[in-house]
Amino acid sequence: MVDEPGELQTFAYDASFETQLNPRPPEVAVIAGSKEDIQALVRYAHERGIPVTPRGAASGQAAGAVAFKGGIILSLNAMNRILEVDEPNLQVFCEPGVVHAQLNAALKPRGILFPPDPGSTKMATVGGMASTNAAGMRAVKYGPTGAWVLGLDVVLPDGSLIETGSAGSRAKQSSAGLELTKLFVGAEGTLGIITRLRLKLMPIPPARAIVTALFDDLESAGRAVQETFAAGVSPSAIEILDERCIRAINRYRPGMDLPPVEAMLLFEVDGNPPGVRWDAEKVAGVVRPLAHKVEWSDEPQRIAALWEARSLVGAAIGALRPGSNRAYCGEDICVPVSRIPETLREIQEIGKRYRIPIATYGHIAGGNLHPGHLIDASNPDEIRRVLQVADEIHALALRMNGTITGEHGVGAVRSPYMRHEHGLALEAMRQIKEALDPKGIMNPAKLFPN
DSSP states (O other), X not given: OBOOHHHHGGGSOOSSHHHHHSOOOOSEEEEOOSHHHHHHHHHHHHHHTOOEEEESSOOOSSSOSSOXXXXXXXXXXXXXXXXXXXXXXXXXXXXTTOBHHHHHHHHGGGTEEOXXXXXXXXXXXXXXXXXXXXXXTTHHHHOOGGGGEEEEEEEOTTSOEEEOSSTTOOOSOOOSSOOHHHHHTTSTTSSOEEEEEEEEOEEOOSEEEEEEEEESSHHHHHHHHHHHHHTTOOOSEEEEEEHHHHHHHHHHOGGGOOOOOSEEEEEEEEESHHHHHHHHHHHHHHHGGGOSEEEEEOOHHHHHHHXXXXXXXXXXXXXXXXXXXXXXXXXXXXXXXXXXXXXXXXXXXXXHHHTOOEEEEEEGGGTEEEEEEEEOTTOHHHHHHHHHHHHHHHHHHHHTTOBSOSSSOOTTTTGGGHHHHHTTHHHHHHHHXXXXXXXXXXXXXXXXXX
C-alpha cells in the first residue's frame, strides 16, 4: 500500500494532457499481487462505498487510469505473469500486467504471436489493452484487441469473481449465452477488474512486403486506399504521414531523407511469400496512376527502415516547433475512409484558426487519425486554444459520421461527447453499469458524462 503524499503524486497522471493540467492523486494506492488481493480490496471498498480506479501502465491518453473521485488506485502492474501458453490450441493465459511487447517476445520462439499492435507496445499492458479495446497499425486486417480475447476472469464491484467465455473452456468460439467477454472489453474498468485473460494467438506470417506511395494531394491518397480494397487486396496495414509529419521526421532523423510531398502512404502485406509478392505488385499497380512515386520491397532491412520512419513520428513532431510540447488531446478520432482527405484538410484549418501547429498521422485503412498539437505549455493562452482545438476535432469526427476515439478509449476527457455519439444507446450502457455497480465505485467519472 502507498499512502505517502509524495509517492501518491506518481499515480496522479497518465499520458493525457488533462492530467498534465490537473493531476489527481488518489487517497491511497494499492499494488495487487493476486486475484485474492483484488477481491479483498474490492469487497472492502464496496462495503464502504469507496471509489476504486484500476491502473495498468498509465500509458493511456484519455485520463482513464487516474482517480477523478479520489479513493483507491488499484495498480495491476505487479500481476505480470504469463501463466500458460497452450500452443496446440493457439491460446495464452496471462495476468493483466503483462506488457504487450514482452508477451510477443515470449511467443516468438514458438512461431506464434498476439496480433494487436498498439504504438505503445513497449509500455502497454494486455489488461489495459483489453479495457480500452486498443487497436494499432494492423487492426485493418486483424481487428482490435477485443477480436483476440476469448475469455476473462473479472472481479465484479461486489468482490465476486466470474469467468467469461465459458468456464474452463479452451474452445475458440461459443454461442452459449450473452457475450460477457465483449461486455468487459472496452469498459475501461467501469464494470469490474480483469485479473486474467485468455487470448487467441496466430502463427507469425512467413513473409511481409511494404509498398511506399507518395502523393501530391490528400485526395489522391484517399482514393488510393479505396482503390486498393476495390482491387481485392487486404493489406495488413496502411499508414499515412502528412506533409508536416514528413518534415518532422526529416528534421528529427535527417538520414531518412523522406521526399517533401503532401502525403505518404505505407502499405504492408503479409502471408505466404508468393501471395505477398502478388499483393505488393497488385497494390503498386493500383495506386501508381494516383501517386507521384511508388515502390515496393520485401527486403527485411528496407521494411524495417520504413517502419522506423513511421515509429519515429510521435517523437519527431516536436522538431517542427523546437521547445514545444505535444498536447495529447483530440488525438484519436476515426472517420470513414472516404472522408479522410476532407478531415485532414479541416484539421489543418482548425489549427490555422487557433494558431496551433498540427501534424497528423494514423491508420488510414481504418480511418483512425492522430493529430499532434504543438504548444508552449507555459503559455496559458496556448493551453486555452489547444483545448478548443481538441473540442473542434471531436466535433469534426462526429460531423464526418465518425467516432471520437478509434483506439485510445473514452476515459474522462471524452465522456462529454458520449451522449452526442451514442444517443439513447448511452442510457442502455448506463443501465448495465448501474446493474453491476449500483454504488458506482468502479472507475467513476469515466465513460459516462456527469
